[in-house]
Amino acid sequence: MASTAAPPAALVARRAAAAAAAPLRRAGLAAGCQPARSLAFAAGADPRLAVHVASRCRAASAARGARAVATMAKKSVGDLTAADLEGKRVLVRADLNVPLDDNQNITDDTRIRAAIPTIKYLLTNGAKVILTSHLGRPKGVTPKFSLAPLVPRLSELLGIEVKKADDVIGPEVEKLVADLANGAVLLLENVRFYKEEEKNDPEFAKKLASLADLFVNDAFGTAHRAHASTEGVTKFLKPSVAGFLLQKELDYLDGAVSNPKRPFAAIVGGSKVSSKIGVIESLLEKCDILLLGGGMIFTFYKAQGLSVGSSLVEEDKLELATSLLAKAKAKGVSLLLPSDVVIADKFAPDANSQTVAASAIPDGWMGLDIGPDSVKTFNDALDTTQTIIWNGPMGVFEFDKFAVGTEAVAKKLAELSKKGVTTIIGGGDSVAAVEKVGVADVMSHISTGGGASLELLEGKQLPGVVALDEGVVTSSVAV
Ligand SMILES: Nc1ncnc2c1ncn2[C@@H]1O[C@H](COP(=O)(O)OP(=O)(O)O)[C@@H](O)[C@H]1O
């Protein structure tokens, strides 16, 4: 196993080159692709470019010598001009689900900052913005889940005084909307105070929609939910378009991943194989190199006949692990498992630890991080790439002692990002790790959605995106 798990860098590069050629070999299979819109997946791309979703024809494109993608474009807020927006009431669904401390202070305002470009664009074009979001998972009206604490930060970032409604629908809200001036913002109360929101109740969606003339969905983090404020309102508001954040997330997590600059590496970690099967299977179709870390590796080791001590293992996923290894081989994907691991005598921050070969985990010890040799091998593999997506930590990074592997990956991605490699952090704990290391700013894209990014990487359609109006579909672009 260890030799399969940690091939030398030269072999990695050779396999990557072979894998990169694989689409050319498979090209004949990809017929009937839809035409594609432009490719603008690099950092700093014009946010008004169309949203990229749906079918791909990477193989056929490669065969033509073009790096193109077949996409169906969703209509974007950037397609709307002042003529469309001046004086119009625009319902904007944002994901302002930010963490608050016990004193109702915002501890991370990333999602608020991410929502600003769309709101500013609408305000600049003379629209009246009616902003809606959920916060947490309240069961009915619950004061601690009020959106009121968000008003000062929103006002500060927008440079105007944001008004706040105490309800989501009803006569008082209607009055506030009627009094709203062009270029002003009204924040509605937590939309989940109504149970009808999560039930996607059509009557509730209709009432919410009746406040506005058109709809912008910018709530990527909630796009995998078919709720009244994400999906239901689109049935009553035309146009219903994508905001800039939603668009950027799709450009990276769908567009750049489906049509990457190659070689393309995926790094998947996290606790269990079972929670990442969909992502691994989907990425195996697209990537040249797959690096695995985190708790899931022990299921792969055990499937290969190794002793894993008391490490996390999913006994019912051993066959699956074997089949994923076989699938990677069949597809010419270079799948690397760590060759060494940091083991602990208990699951605790102050556990005794040692580094051992992956094939030498003693009974009673559990693997909680990848080891230094693995970091080196992973780094060598990553040095050969042009695009990297990362989802899931390499170890129990919440404990400093076992955060080294995860932090090394974060640092490597930062270094490569600065050299022009496209680096995409796919939400969840990987984002926390990148932030902990202080390298978030240099990454090409950091997703604002955990569950949503996972579903997108699994190749699932997001209801909040599907429901939006179609935009212009244009021809393939050779690059
Ligand atoms: N070797 C390991 N053993 C047990 N848990 C692990 C191990 N490596 C990582 N984890 C845990 O996996 C969790 C993250 O898993 P997951 O939720 O699947 O990732 P993400 O949130 O990035 O999608 C973290 O809490 C981390 O402590």
Ligand SMILES: O=C(OP(=O)(O)O)[C@H](O)COP(=O)(O)O
């Ligand atoms: O925080 C969110 O999701 P995430 O934790 O998966 O990133 C979104 O706001 C969605 O919230 P939900 O999972 O309560 O629907």
